[in-house]
Every structure is written in C-alpha cells, then in structure tokens.
Amino acid sequence: MGTGTGIGRVRGLGSAKTGAHHWIQQRVTAAGNVLLLVWFLISLFKLPGLEYAEVVAWLGQPLVAVPMMLMLANLFWHLRMGLQVVIEDYVHEEGTKFGTLLLLNFYAIGGAALGIFAIAKIAFTAGAAS
Amino acid sequence: MAISIFHRITGSGLATVGALGLVWWLWAAASGKAAYETFIACATSPIGYLVLIGLTWAFFQHLFSGLRHFVLDIGAGYELKTNKSWSILVFVLAIAATGILWLVILAGKI
Numbered sequence: 001m002g003t004g005t006g007i008g009r010v011r012g013l014g015s016a017k018t019g020a021h022h023w024i025q026q027r028v029t030a031a032g033n034v035l036l037l038v039w040f041l042i043s044l045f046k047l048p049g050l051e052y053a054e055v056v057a058w059l060g061q062p063l064v065a066v067p068m069m070l071m072l073a074n075l076f077w078h079l080r081m082g083l084q085v086v087i088e089d090y091v092h093e094e095g096t097k098f099g100t101l102l103l104l105n106f107y108a109i110g111g112a113a114l115g116i117f118a119i120a121k122i123a124f125t126a127g128a129a130s
Numbered sequence: 131m132a133i134s135i136f137h138r139i140t141g142s143g144l145a146t147v148g149a150l151g152l153v154w155w156l157w158a159a160a161s162g163k164a165a166y167e168t169f170i171a172c173a174t175s176p177i178g179y180l181v182l183i184g185l186t187w188a189f190f191q192h193l194f195s196g197l198r199h200f201v202l203d204i205g206a207g208y209e210l211k212t213n214k215s216w217s218i219l220v221f222v223l224a225i226a227a228t229g230i231l232w233l234v235i236l237a238g239k240i
Contacts, residue, residue, distance in 0.1 A: 027203065030196050037189070052166040055159050068156075075152075079145035086142055115153040118160035 022081060029078035036071035059119060060126025069116045076112035080104060133217040137195045140188035148185050183232055191224035 043064070047054055058064055083104050091097045151173075158169035172178050198216055201207050207216055 027200070030200075034193065034196070037193075041189075050170070052159070052163045055166070059156075059159060072152075072156075075149065079141075079149055082141050083145050086138060111149055111153050115156050118153070118156035121160040122156075 026078065026081045026085075029074050029081070032070075032074040033078055036067060036074055039067060040071055056122055056126055059122045062123070065119050065123035068119045072112050072115040072119070076108045076115075080108035083108075133195055133198070133220060136191055136221075137199075140192040140195070143188045144185065144192055147181065148188065151181070151185065183228065186231060187224060187228040190227040191220070194220040194223050194227075 043058075044050070047058060059068065084101060087097065087100050087104065091100050155169055155173075158165040173182060198207070198220055201216070207213055
C-alpha cells in the first residue's frame with residue numbers, strides 16, 4: 001500500500017471497515033431536525049392558543065402525530081450522538097465514562113419512547129376523550 | 131473558538147432541559163387536563179418564561195451554528211476573515227431571532 005489515504009479507505013474500506021457513520025448520522029439527523037423542528041415551531045406559533053383542548057385536537061391529527069413522532073425519534077437520536085461526543089471528550093475515567101454513556105442510552109431511548117407513546121395515546125384517543 | 135463551545139453548550143442544554151421540557155409537555159397533554167394545566171402553570175411562571183426564552187436562544191444559536199457546520203462540511207468558509215464574519219453573524223442572528231420571536235409572542239398577549 002502506498003502512502004496517503006486511498007479513496008477506498010476513505011469510503012470505509014480501511015482496516016476497521018467503518019468509522020464515518022457516526023459523523024454522517026449526526027449530519028443526517030441534524031438535517032432532519034432542521035425540517036421537523038422548524039415545522040413544529042411554526043405550527044405551534046400558528047395555533048390560536050396552547051390550551052389543553054386545542055393542543056390535544058392538534059396532536060390528534062395524523063399529519064401532526066406522525067411528524068411529531070418522527071421528530072421525537074430524530075431529536076433523541078441526534079442528542080444521543082451529540083451528548084455521546086461531549087461525554088467522550090470530557091469524561092476520561094473508563095468506569096465513569098461507561099456508566100455515563102449507559103445512562104445516556106437509557107435517557108435517550110426512554111425519553112423518545114415516552115414522548116412517542118404520549119403522542120400515540122393522544123392520537124388514538126382524540127375525539128373519544130373530548 | 132467561542133462559536134464551537136457555544137454549539138456544545140447550547141446542544142447540551144437543548145438535549146437535557148429542552149428535550150425534558152418537550153416530553154413533559156407531551157406527557158402532560160396525554161395525561162389529561164389537570165396535568166396539562168400544571169405544566170402550563172409552570173411554563174408561564176417567571177422561571178418558566180426565563181427557561182423558555184433561554185431555550186429559544188439556545189435553539190437558534192444551535193440551529194444557525196449547525197447550518198454553519200454544514201457549510202464548513204462542504205469545505206467552504208475556512209478563510210480567517212470569512213470564518214470570523216459567519217461566526218459573528220451566527221451570534222447576532224440567534225439573539226435577533228430570539229428577540230423578535232418573543233416580542234411577537236408577548237405583543238400578542240397584550
């Protein structure tokens with residue numbers, strides 16, 4: 001093999017066969033967050049108010065509930081990767097790092113699950129409850 | 131330098147306070163009127179407004195700073211002067227967007 005980085009290695013065919021996927025996913029979820037969060041904030045802003053009945057009726061619509069669920073998944077995925085990098089950069093003791101990353105995974109998956117479940121509950125019971 | 135650490139700080143804040151606030155809001159809405167009104171009472175308290183305005187700024191700072199990263203990712207904007215101008219613009223835009231948004235929200239309440 002010559003010197004320098006061959007294009008094959010750059011494309012993930014180096015000895016590890018992988019490497020850039022974390023970086024790429026961080027960008028892909030960032031782009032998703034731009035779309036979904038801007039949509040979310042504009043939608044909230046356009047609602048006449050944030051009273052209980054208005055918010056539940058809004059969240060109950062399929063074209064709101066589905067993007068909201070996607071937003072929760074995308075958001076927690078992005079923050080999991082972001083906080084992982086922060087932890088890896090500042091927590092140096094191996095045991096503490098392992099424990100912190102474990103907690104981060106519980107937090108990210110648990111938070112996303114609770115948020116998505118809440119949206120699903122509203123979407124499936126909207127109309128019935130009101 | 132500052133823009134980079136601000137990206138981390140705002141990202142960490144949004145990932146913790148922001149994400150928990152969002153999930154609290156959704157959980158409260160799914161739990162019923164009483165839980166939702168508790169959330170609204172907290173969110174519209176003086177501390178609630180302070181947190182929300184802080185999160186708005188953190189969101190815009192992280193958003194604009196993130197868009198700057200996309201530009202850097204395609205290999206553009208590394209010249210010292212260009213880089214500095216874009217960095218300063220990110221700070222200015224984030225504060226301006228936060229200010230305008232909250233002026234409109236609070237003006238609508240009066």
